[in-house]
Amino acid sequence: xxxxxxxxxxxxxxxxxxxIACRDAGVPVxxxxxxxxxxxxxxxxGIPVTHRGVTHEFTVVSGHLPxxxxxxxxDWDGVARMRGTLVLMMAVENAPAIAKALLVRGRDxxxxxxxxxxxxxxxxxTVLTTLGSLTEDLTRHAVMAPAVIVVGEVVRVAHxxxxxxxx
Numbered sequence: 001x002x003x004x005x006x007x008x009x010x011x012x013x014x015x016x017x018x019x020i021a022c023r024d025a026g027v028p029v030x031x032x033x034x035x036x037x038x039x040x041x042x043x044x045x046g047i048p049v050t051h052r053g054v055t056h057e058f059t060v061v062s063g064h065l066p067x068x069x070x071x072x073x074x075d076w077d078g079v080a081r082m083r084g085t086l087v088l089m090m091a092v093e094n095a096p097a098i099a100k101a102l103l104v105r106g107r108d109x110x111x112x113x114x115x116x117x118x119x120x121x122x123x124x125x126t127v128l129t130t131l132g133s134l135t136e137d138l139t140r141h142a143v144m145a146p147a148v149i150v151v152g153e154v155v156r157v158a159h160x161x162x163x164x165x166x167x
Contacts, residue, residue: 058086062090088151115127
């Protein structure tokens with residue numbers, strides 16, 4: 001028997017809960033990993049998550065809870081202080097609150113942002129914006145989930161015409 005799962009069930013998914021349940025029930029399990037969407041979706045859109053001389057780190061954060069939610073486990077102060085790329089998953093609905101939290105905590109409003117909608121699908125499109133304009137551009141471009149949001153200078157590397165140096 002096989003179970004196919006879209007997306008990466010081990011990144012903000014319940015995949016390992018299924019492994020544990022099968023193991024507890026005596027059902028043998030073999031996990032065959034695929035490509036993880038926090039890396040694959042930006043890559044298919046031509047955006048690296050790291051780039052020599054630009055960033056040596058990337059962080060993947062679940063955005064399914066807003067920053068001020070009592071159950072959020074994200075250290076938003078720490079995330080805002082990081083210099084690297086921030087990849088937000090499941091964050092379309094809470095993106096305005098996340099952008100505000102990052103800005104209040106010191107991220108520059110001109111930080112480039114790419115919102116890759118429907119990654120790898122025929123309807124894939126990329127909305128380019130900045131952290132300061134993210135909220136308005138999500139509305140203006142009618143962005144709906146699913147989307148992967150990439151925050152950081154790697155977006156400028158991929159789209160230098162949209163984000164001129166010093167802009």
